Amino acid sequence: MGQGGAYDLLSLMPSTTKALAQVLAGNARASGQLVHARNILAQAERMVDDRQIDRLIPADREDFLEQFARLKLTLADADLLDGVEEAEEAAAAEAKPRATVPPARLRELALSLAGELAADAQRKADAAQEPRIEPVYPHQEHGLPPKPPVTEEVEDSADDTPRAGAAHKQPRLRLKRKADLADAER
16 A cells, blocks of 8 residues: 555544444444454554555644544444453353252143143043034925025116016025935035
């Protein structure tokens, strides 16, 4: 990276620092800001070590060093916060002892659950064996099929004069033989 690289990095450092600060403040979700900030910091450190910033004009060199310091401090805060969170998680994991249930209590719970399951299965079996009572309608007593619904058929005609018998025509019933009824029930 030449002199243009230092200016490029100078333009990236403020936005990188701001994005990382937003994550640390809880105003934004972390989605790679920490890694990006570490990469920018590593590039800036190489430029400082290689004395490439000495080629910048004094005002830009001062701005570069200021942005470099801000980024370094923000990353230090992030590392400190990350270390505190890890310590809190570890302390919380150690502080929560696992509850131990004595074997006798486990056996008692298992037997009670098994008893409930067996009782439910028995109730279902009893319900399946009970005879179902279905209503019997008068037309079914003689083995006849259910009555079809009564429908009204109206003939359309060019003139609006009703014809005799056309307004209430009932559907035609067909008698079935007993053999046909027996086949239909199977």
